Amino acid sequence: MxxxxxxxxxxxxxxxxxxxxxxxxxxxxxxxxxxxxxxxxxxxxxxxxxxxxxxxxxxxxxxxxxxxxxxxxxxxxxxxxxxxxxxxxxxxxxxxxxxxxxxxxxxxxxxxxxxxxxxxxxxxxxxxxxxxxxxxxxxxxxxxxxxxxxxxxxxxxxxxxxxxxxxxxxxxxxxxxxxxxxxxxxxxxxxxxxxxxxxxxxxxxxxxxxxxxxxxxxxxxxxxxxxxxxxxxxxxxxxxxxxxxxxxxxxxxxxxxxxxxxxxxxxxxxGLEGIMEKKRYITDMFLQDVCNMKGVKLAGLPEADGRCAVVSLVFLDMDNAEAAYLLESEYGIMTRCGLHCAPHAHKTLGTFPEGTVRFSFGYFNTPDEIRYVVDALKDIAAR
Ligand SMILES: Cc1ncc(COP(=O)(O)O)c(C=O)c1O
Missing domain, CATH: 3.40.640.10 (Type I PLP-dependent aspartate aminotransferase-like (Major domain))
Structure with a gap:
């Protein structure tokens, strides 16, 4: 896989x-x-x-x-x-x-x-x-x-x-x-x-x-x-x-x-500029697709400005932990779910105590990978 x-x-x-x-x-x-x-x-x-x-x-x-x-x-x-x-x-x-x-x-x-x-x-x-x-x-x-x-x-x-x-x-x-x-x-x-x-x-x-x-x-x-x-x-x-x-x-x-x-x-x-630009590009790609996706809700800013490449989603019709499990077991996508050692932040975002599924991108993630993750999310969120 x-x-x-x-x-x-x-x-x-x-x-x-x-x-x-x-x-x-x-x-x-x-x-x-x-x-x-x-x-x-x-x-x-x-x-x-x-x-x-x-x-x-x-x-x-x-x-x-x-x-x-x-x-x-x-x-x-x-x-x-x-x-x-x-x-x-x-x-x-x-x-x-x-x-x-x-x-x-x-x-x-x-x-x-x-x-x-x-x-x-x-x-x-x-x-x-x-x-x-x-x-x-x-x-x-x-x-x-x-x-x-x-x-x-x-x-x-x-x-x-x-x-x-x-x-x-x-x-x-x-x-x-x-x-x-x-x-x-x-x-x-x-x-x-x-x-x-x-x-x-x-x-x-x-x-x-x-x-x-x-x-x-x-x-x-x-x-x-x-x-x-x-x-x-x-x-x-x-x-x-x-x-x-x-x-x-x-x-x-x-x-x-x-x-x-x-x-x-x-x-x-x-070059830091190039690294930032690449992460911004893939984060923007991801945000555009998940912002209006059925079955998930974004926690935080919907655009690439004013943020780094960390994106949290709440699954509306499924437990977050189950979604993270399906992402890995069926699609090989590694994420983190829960409170991410930051309960105060979740209280601020209105995602406490359930937490979120976090997707955090790095310099080596590719646009193809983002498309793959988005397709997997669509499949899971539609169940
Ligand atoms: C915002 C923030 N502060 C501090 C830490 C702690 O970093 P480390 O585990 O490298 O000590 C983390 C780790 O995830 C973090 O995200």
């Missing part, structure tokens, strides 16, 4: 051409450590890691590679920002579209006396920047928002929110889990103090690696959640105060970073 992968919001597949070979070559021929060895191979490997930081800066509109801190993924980065910045009595603003990678750390922090407000998004997941401004208080320390919804793809207007944060002197962070490598992110222009990203979704790298890019301001305000050896300032019992070491104790996932570097090279060669 034909196989069509439509779960790129969970992780990209396939990965960039040659990724496995690049990681394997590194492990087999160059699997040394960095910052912990006084020999040439350790230094040249360190130079490769610095190159990866530079690639990330170019992609995310930042100019200081030291501000790039590698983490095991977006979840760890979000925990590090939230738990590093917010102390008892501080106030934080998020949106009503956040993933549990934000909701759960904040639920823990609320128990420790952190105050938290959610700016309400509309039923399509859209947010007016002014809704954030209205929530800013004397003790507001941070605004953290998802950039693209992992449920319905709607984008949050980072640039407008960034302007308001600057006006009020509040720090601003974005969860770019669904948009790094899939949308323009310009940290400086958007006034962002932190962008948190996974390496395995839009960046098409391996799982287990991601990172955050930090401004000097937020880096100063953040306490390190994890501490340990950094190979630097080893005479001190406290973590170094400089970047990236302040937030990067322990041996890094170097094979993961080497893989991410390979994938970033691919993105650079293909």
């Amino acid at each position: 034909k196989q069509v992968y439509c779960d790129n919001g969970s992780t990209s597949f396939p990965k960039t051409p040659g990724l496995g070979e690049a990681v394997g070559r590194h492990i087999d021929l160059n699997g040394f450590n960095i910052s912990r060895g006084g020999y040439g191979k350790a230094y040249s490997l360190e130079a490769e890691i610095i190159e990866a930081r530079e690639q990330i800066c170019r992609l995310l509109g930042w100019d200081d590679p030291k501000g790039v801190v590698f983490t095991p993924g977006a979840t760890m980065g979000l925990n590090m920002v939230l738990k590093g910045v917010l102390k008892k009595g501080d106030h934080v603003i998020t949106t009503s579209m956040e993933h549990n990678a934000v909701v759960r750390p904040l639920t823990q922090l609320e128990e420790q006396g952190v105050e938290w407000s959610e700016a309400p998004c509309d039923v399509k997941g859209q947010l007016e920047a002014e809704a954030v401004e209205g929530l800013i208080r004397e003790n507001t320390k941070l605004v953290l928002t998802t950039h693209g919804s992992n449920v319905c793809g709607t984008l949050i207007p980072l640039e407008e929110i960034g302007k308001l944060c600057r006006k009020h002197g509040v720090m601003f962070a974005a969860d770019a889990a669904q948009t790094a490598g899939s949308a323009v992110i310009d940290m400086k222009r958007y006034g962002l103090d932190a962008v948190v990203f996974p390496g395995h979704k839009g960046l098409m790298g391996p799982q287990g690696v991601g990172g955050m890019v930090l401004s000097d301001r937020i880096a100063r305000e953040m306490d390190p959640v994890f501490s340990g050896g950094t190979g630097s300032a080893s005479d001190k019992e406290e973590m170094p105060s400089f970047l990236p070491d302040k937030f990067q104790p322990g041996t890094l996932n170097i094979p993961g970073i080497i893989g991410l570097k390979h994938s970033l090279g691919f993105i650079d060669a293909e």
Whole structure:
């Protein structure tokens, strides 16, 4: 049976051409450590890691590679920002579209006396920047928002929110889990103090690696959640105060970073604009067909503007889980159904607790695959 992968919001597949070979070559021929060895191979490997930081800066509109801190993924980065910045009595603003990678750390922090407000998004997941401004208080320390919804793809207007944060002197962070490598992110222009990203979704790298890019301001305000050896300032019992070491104790996932570097090279060669255009094209194709399809209802925006390549459908005459099962068992179409770790987003979209069937497209999906998925949906929805 034909196989069509439509779960790129969970992780990209396939990965960039040659990724496995690049990681394997590194492990087999160059699997040394960095910052912990006084020999040439350790230094040249360190130079490769610095190159990866530079690639990330170019992609995310930042100019200081030291501000790039590698983490095991977006979840760890979000925990590090939230738990590093917010102390008892501080106030934080998020949106009503956040993933549990934000909701759960904040639920823990609320128990420790952190105050938290959610700016309400509309039923399509859209947010007016002014809704954030209205929530800013004397003790507001941070605004953290998802950039693209992992449920319905709607984008949050980072640039407008960034302007308001600057006006009020509040720090601003974005969860770019669904948009790094899939949308323009310009940290400086958007006034962002932190962008948190996974390496395995839009960046098409391996799982287990991601990172955050930090401004000097937020880096100063953040306490390190994890501490340990950094190979630097080893005479001190406290973590170094400089970047990236302040937030990067322990041996890094170097094979993961080497893989991410390979994938970033691919993105650079293909061009972000071209990647975005291709995803936009297939998302638009899909939306045009599903918007008026009998038996399904779209959650979120009906057009390709203002969104990323994540589309959620509700099946009207059939359980969503049954539809997802039929899609895979009869047509080889891989999707994800349920709440996608984002119950607050589903409450906003009116799809809680049933959830949706999510189709999330990647750079390697083709128009032929989209036509195949649409035909399968027509068959299933007509039953
Ligand atoms: C919006 C959003 N934030 C955070 C995450 C967590 O990313 P990771 O699983 O790579 O840590 C995800 C993953 O699906 C996501 O979609």
